Amino acid sequence: MKYILFFLFVSIISSAQVTKEQLDIMPWPQNINLSEGYFIVSKDFKVNITGTPNARIFVGATNFLRRLDGRTGKFFNQGFITGLNEVPDAQLQINCVRSGKIELYEDESYLLDVTTSKITINATTDIGALHGLETLLQLLQNNSSSFYFPVSKISDFPRFTWRGLMIDGARHFMPVDVIKRNLDGMAAVKMNVFHWHLVDDQGWRIEMKKHSKLIEMASDGNYYTQEEIKNIIKYAADRGILVVPEIDVPGHASAILTAYPEIGSKVEILNVGNGEKGQQFKQIQKYDVERNAGIFTPTLDPSNPKTYELLSSIFDEVCPLFPGKFFHIGGDENEGKDWDSNPKIQEFKKKHNLANNHELQTYFTMQLVPMLKKHNKVLMGWEEIMTKNMSKDAIIHSWKGANEGVPAGQSLVNAVKGGYKTVLSNGYYIDLVYGVENHYTVDPMPKNIALTDEEKARILGGEAPMWTELATPATIDSRIWPRTAAIAERLWSNESVTDLTSLRKRLNTISFRLEELGLTHLKSKEGLLRNISNNQRSEALLDLSNVCEPLKGYSRNSEGTEYKMYSPLTLFADVCTPDASDAILFNQAVSNYLSNKSLVNKLVVFSYLNKWIKMNSELNVLSNNAPLVQPLLPLSKRLNDVSQELLLVLDNKSTLKSDDLKKLIEDCNTKEYADVELAVYAGLKRLL
């Protein structure tokens, strides 16, 4: 079966002309025309650069050469590209009109023209040219002996100007190499904003020379040095990516308050000796870096002038590190509990005519605007910052949806109607490990709401947040990739590009190619499974991981205390990923069988059922020497039991009562074991 498909594929690519359907480009370009003929990649392949580009194109073109050489094994003669017009007769000519700026609304377009003997990339800016090089790498085809580019013309540009990925370096610290390889991944799919969540309850991650208590007391030694930050910004800029830092205030403040408890809002109630004087209050003297996940009460005191003095001084140190125009100040999930119970703050509210905690928070946030403006920064914050007095310059980051009890992306519409620019993140929470279609079908541009052109223009784009309560350097890549490539396509490509079958096919190749950038989303699986199996080689454990997905949404670690920030994330749920590969194939096989009950279609379904029966038996043997396999056995057994019965059912040999069979299948809708669910449940159920 595998071979039949395979030969089919080979025969297609050997035929006269490559078709669009064969191409695994992502994001899909705005315009693409294919013609007959090939440009064959040879050892003499060379790149030449003309025009007036920024020097980042030399880095980018050199990296392009190395990646193409790594794929083709051609041993290119050309080494490092360091200047203009070094090889005038090179086969690949890149011309850039001017130096690109790392800012919103920059011209990122490019024209790519492949003929049988020459390739040209023309772009206004080097940033557009870098996008063209990524497209060219994705164009690469091969037959049995050669690698080639199909003759083609592509003209391309992005639909939205903000195509972001957020990485939370606070919950689990993500070292420099993790950030860099993900910046490479972003560039490969033409994303251009890296939002770096640097401060939260669980840690302060920016080296501070003037406020060193923050790293001494609130980082566990895990922080980015100022040099590393500058280095990452340079690395990002070399890839056309803007870095937007975030210091989350006034909530999510446990780390800040561990170092500076004097600006916290919490008070202790003191029963003073003389009861007549009533209660007195004392500012809390001690906070601790949070080890759990969740929403916590430690909050900065908006009534304390010292709060603003400190923040202003912190921004004076942090802002100059980041050349970009935007600074994210968080502002989310402040429940104001410590505000309510602090009489000094209540008094402050009254005095300033602030009707509620939201207005108080706006008061607080508005104090930050000039602190940032002083450094030419525009304030950005999660949607909670948007209240009636909020500055119209602020960018509203829309994140709430059904889980928070509001319509998805409601704040985005409110923002643009209220005159704010906005970025959508609701629907793009990749840390919640939903399947790719959940993100791909979310468009920043609302479908059924009438917006003026002006309002539409305020929708800057979207951003995928990768929160790291449940991700470590070893697992974060598999939570980001490949699904983020689909979000990148939603934000770059024409809104009509929505076919899920095409998406899945292309994503498979894109995912594989992302590995060459050092991303570990595929290869880390093997090492983690080896730990679980206790170094026993096992196809069975891999098979099980290919039909299981980690619990979705907030259902894993739902109380926030089971997994602390130092708990092991080396478990089966950490190996499993959304879009479990065998589950997708099985569910497809079931569809095929239900639409045509041919013998072949039936045998494919049977092959899965038999595989799972064998898997279960092997896992039992494996578990004799692998304690970490034990918790998986009930799961495997349920799949085994239903598989055995379904083999009989499909051959009309089952003697089981209908209700008992249903129960067998419903047992596979389990979420009780090992923090994973069986992703084949839906397919199994349809077989009834």
Next chain:
Amino acid sequence: MKYILFFLFVSIISSAQVTKEQLDIMPWPQNINLSEGYFIVSKDFKVNITGTPNARIFVGATNFLRRLDGRTGKFFNQGFITGLNEVPDAQLQINCVRSGKIELYEDESYLLDVTTSKITINATTDIGALHGLETLLQLLQNNSSSFYFPVSKISDFPRFTWRGLMIDGARHFMPVDVIKRNLDGMAAVKMNVFHWHLVDDQGWRIEMKKHSKLIEMASDGNYYTQEEIKNIIKYAADRGILVVPEIDVPGHASAILTAYPEIGSKVEILNVGNGEKGQQFKQIQKYDVERNAGIFTPTLDPSNPKTYELLSSIFDEVCPLFPGKFFHIGGDENEGKDWDSNPKIQEFKKKHNLANNHELQTYFTMQLVPMLKKHNKVLMGWEEIMTKNMSKDAIIHSWKGANEGVPAGQSLVNAVKGGYKTVLSNGYYIDLVYGVENHYTVDPMPKNIALTDEEKARILGGEAPMWTELATPATIDSRIWPRTAAIAERLWSNESVTDLTSLRKRLNTISFRLEELGLTHLKSKEGLLRNISNNQRSEALLDLSNVCEPLKGYSRNSEGTEYKMYSPLTLFADVCTPDASDAILFNQAVSNYLSNKSLVNKLVVFSYLNKWIKMNSELNVLSNNAPLVQPLLPLSKRLNDVSQELLLVLDNKSTLKSDDLKKLIEDCNTKEYADVELAVYAGLKRLL
């Protein structure tokens, strides 16, 4: 068969007492006593630290907890350990008498005592205690449901004080994360010297603030910042590891001379107008960073005062970065060609009564001694620095052997007899990809040469050099590990620990456990194979990689020009490793069969032969869509052909002439394809 072995194993570990043979400790401890009983690892497992240790033990103990938690999945309650006596009733008690110093001859001993309810590590220094923690991790056993430590007493200390790994960051730049994960690997096998080769013909890798031309012109942008260097030294010190930097002079100087051509030795011969005046000479004005591998002529000019001014000034900037006592100045492979052809240098030799280039080099090297002494550094150099006038303070790094036309380690004996301290690297060149036994059987202490105790004491130990002409960040780990663990054992354990079967068994587990440190020696294989197979899942390609080894010694890239420093190292030879796993098993199966021609033994041999026949057929299919598989087909075919015939031979059904059969087998002694050799050749040959 696999299952039979497996059950045997399970039954052993379930029985009453763990035996020494079951333990996979490496390096093997000096003294170990096992008793009945187990200490079972539970969620409540905690660590307490007492005494007067260096703070590095807090980092080490916290890392220990995370690693043990990652293996056992217990979700330990204890998070970060930051101070003394935090948990007085903890099950693991670590006591250190004093703070350890990062220097030679430091006390690295420890006593580890495991009882059923308590574990204690007693050590003079925290460095000894860190070693004890590594041993404890290696002691971990399990049955089907629990992880436990066997009741035991271990007292341990190193045999040699210098147990080093050298990494060449010059040929292929190795980023900070590569260095860090290898420092973790070193600590896991109790190595204590990291020799960092930072300068060579192919690049200068140290950020220089006062001599910025070196990084601007001779690093391709790939260098360690001074902050990164300090950070790595701290990281190493936290693991008990001394960092010894190397700036290789006066040869291997292409990078230095690219920035400072004025101190080079090469001259151009000018034919001046008037022939009577004879030839005139002009200092060469231009050098280039070298892109090939090999020995090159660019050499510093020892007759030029500017050479010493510059070097002195460079050492003034570099030495303060490295707190350790030793500074390696290279000194190897200077052939003196440019000296011979430079009349000014010849004149200088005469004037200073230097009989030959060796004496001239000694003159040069001796000028460096005070430059280093000024910074309290002792000079170390490759063995070429040892000539009659060389300072007795210098440490001689013994590296030459058969390949260089001298008896192995001859310079080591000469050094100690001449009054020098010395470190052995001949026999430990892991970059040459020889099998582990080639290194394990090399002992720094010469066997058949009478040495006084004083002379013996001058043998500091050994060091494994990892040159990187043929290694990238993606492949270097598989060239270092796991073989370096065997060298670590040679340098730590009693000289009587030499059993190869035990070594191989233990190495298998150690290799697996090294993965938890982020090392990629096992998991990188999958990604590279995926590139070669063009994203086709293939057991066949993996099977072939498990019987092939990269060409050994200097035979791959023998001219030094086929692979340039920017050539793809993503090929099949880069995936393959020494000690090819299936080759070891097959060769063992052949031995078993030849010593007992039972049906079972024969069937095991048959299973391999059949596997390779199937593999060949699958590889042919695979190659239809994978150009990088094409070069492997001839190799696979040879193995297929011999396998088919041997199946007949062993069943006495072969009709092939003896000479033809021999030829079939000799064809497997191939080194012509894909830069690899078939590691099963020896086994196949013995079947005749």
